[in-house]
Amino acid sequence: MRLWTIHPFYLDTKGLLAAWREALLAQHVLAGETKGYVNHPQLQRFKEYPQPLLAIAVFLTEIYAEAQTRGYNFDKTKIRTPIPNKFPLIAVNDGQVQYEFEWLKSKLQIRDPHRYKALLHDNIGQIRLNGLFTLRKGPIEPWEKM
Numbered sequence: 540m541r542l543w544t545i546h547p548f549y550l551d552t553k554g555l556l557a558a559w560r561e562a563l564l565a566q567h568v569l570a571g572e573t574k575g576y577v578n579h580p581q582l583q584r585f586k587e588y589p590q591p592l593l594a595i596a597v598f599l600t601e602i603y604a605e606a607q608t609r610g611y612n613f614d615k616t617k618i619r620t621p622i623p624n625k626f627p628l629i630a631v632n633d634g635q636v637q638y639e640f641e642w643l644k645s646k647l648q649i650r651d652p653h654r655y656k657a658l659l660h661d662n663i664g665q666i667r668l669n670g671l672f673t674l675r676k677g678p679i680e681p682w683e684k685m
Contacts, residue, residue, distance in 0.1 A: 540564065542581045542598065544631050545639050546667035547605035549658065551651040554643070555609070559602050563617055566595045570619070580682040584629050594629065596620035597671040631668070632677030638685075640666050 540561045547555055568576045569591040576582070588594040599618045606613040647655035668674060679685070 583682040628673040634678040
């Protein structure tokens with residue numbers, strides 16, 4: 540399970556589909572509807588959020604919006620929790636964001652060389668995040684399994 544901190548814009552088609560599927564699984568786990576994955580490290584920051592199902596709904600909504608931008612037909616009704624206009628963001632370390640971005644680039648180099656080259660040539664500056672997160676200084680998060 541990979542619940543990307545970086546914005547789904549950077550993901551290739553396979554990555555975006557996997558992100559949707561894995562976030563839906565995370566929604567089931569957070570709702571207490573599975574026996575597996577309950578202690579998965581990627582879920583820690585969602586479990587620590589005041590309303591875990593709201594957090595995963597915000598996360599899923601970002602993936603859904605990116606899918607719509609690309610013309611994909613994801614089923615928005617699978618997102619169970621309505622999102623209020625304001626919600627607290629989850630702070631994430633810039634070291635984590637950089638780690639994820641480099642890991643994604645290594646995947647894209649093999650899986651989608653065209654997208655990989657585009658990322659290398661774009662002047663990215665600050666890496667965009669999924670709308671659930673806000674950036675802070677710090678190392679790779681302790682829950683990350685490298």
